[in-house]
Amino acid sequence: MNYNANMPLNDHNKGLAAGLFCFVFWGFAPIYFKLIQHVPAITIIAHRIIWAALFLLVFLGIRERQRLFTVLRVSPKQLLVLLISGSLVISNWLIFVWAVNSGQILATSLGYFINPLVNIFLGLLFLHERLNKTQVVALLIAASTTIYLGIFIGEPPWIALALAITFGLYGLVRKQLDVRPLIGLFWETTLLMLPALLYLLWLAPAEWVPAFDQTTWWLLVFSGLITILPLIGFNYAAKRLTLTLVGFLQYIAPTISFLIAVWFYGEAFTHGHQVAFAGIWMALLIVSWRPMRRLLKGKQPRV
Numbered sequence: 671m672n673y674n675a676n677m678p679l680n681d682h683n684k685g686l687a688a689g690l691f692c693f694v695f696w697g698f699a700p701i702y703f704k705l706i707q708h709v710p711a712i713t714i715i716a717h718r719i720i721w722a723a724l725f726l727l728v729f730l731g732i733r734e735r736q737r738l739f740t741v742l743r744v745s746p747k748q749l750l751v752l753l754i755s756g757s758l759v760i761s762n763w764l765i766f767v768w769a770v771n772s773g774q775i776l777a778t779s780l781g782y783f784i785n786p787l788v789n790i791f792l793g794l795l796f797l798h799e800r801l802n803k804t805q806v807v808a809l810l811i812a813a814s815t816t817i818y819l820g821i822f823i824g825e826p827p828w829i830a831l832a833l834a835i836t837f838g839l840y841g842l843v844r845k846q847l848d849v850r851p852l853i854g855l856f857w858e859t860t861l862l863m864l865p866a867l868l869y870l871l872w873l874a875p876a877e878w879v880p881a882f883d884q885t886t887w888w889l890l891v892f893s894g895l896i897t898i899l900p901l902i903g904f905n906y907a908a909k910r911l912t913l914t915l916v917g918f919l920q921y922i923a924p925t926i927s928f929l930i931a932v933w934f935y936g937e938a939f940t941h942g943h944q945v946a947f948a949g950i951w952m953a954l955l956i957v958s959w960r961p962m963r964r965l966l967k968g969k970q971p972r973v
Contacts, residue, residue, distance in 0.1 A: 692904040697926025709886065752849070776937045780943075797842075
């Protein structure tokens with residue numbers, strides 16, 4: 671849906687509310703996974719895959735009704751690409767959940783702040799997009815401060831980099847695929863449902879039945895719902911807001927996670943982290959300045 675300057679204000683406000691909902695939701699997601707930190711991360715992800723696919727099927731069935739099987743139809747080539755993109759996003763989920771449950775929410779926040787800059791780099795590398803001087807400066811600042819953090823802690827910030835790279839590659843793959851987002855996510859999770867079931871039933875027998883209480887089981891079931899709810903909100907917002915505004919809203923989630931990590935869970939915010947976050951924020955401000963000015967003046971690009 672292209673942005674229309676004559677779009678009713680009510681539609682815009684609904685889109686803004688949906689965008690705020692999904693990014694605030696994602697920002698507080700670490701708290702949910704902390705509730706099941708006694709469950710191995712790979713077990714959580716297996717449940718998340720299965721229940722997300724089932725919840726998506728129910729949602730799409732209600733929304734599409736008789737058209738369900740028509741809208742779900744994709745080609746074998748698209749299925750192969752969705753298997754690749756699904757593997758990337760599941761890897762991203764696994765790294766995220768493992769990091770959160772290992773007391774490294776700050777690293778996940780840094781990763782999702784880095785992600786927009788990784789997207790710029792991937793566009794340069796794979797899509798032959800050209801960088802302007804502002805983007806070059808921003809990338810150099812981000813890279814140098816991230817390297818500084820690696821030197822300070824004695825190793826590269828693997829979690830942040832892995833999150834940014836896997837999600838960046840996921841976006842790159844999906845960009846090449848003409849499949850609606852929720853339809854794509856349904857196939858990504860459905861294609862990986864069998865491996866998830868096999869893992870739960872045979873490779874992790876000790877964790878399958880005896881150890882979990884009822885609360886844990888329900889939290890695992892609803893991990894699928896918390897996967898699709900913000901995505902539904904995101905898709906609703908993306909149809910009604912400009913890409914520029916959506917781009918600014920995406921910084922809400924890692925900002926909330928950052929505050930939760932430092933203030934709520936007491937994770938160490940070292941000098942190295944201060945330099946790295948300052949550099950990333952400066953880089954994001956540099957690349958966002960012109961789009962932000964256009965947004966404030968009402969010269970919004972088409973979605």
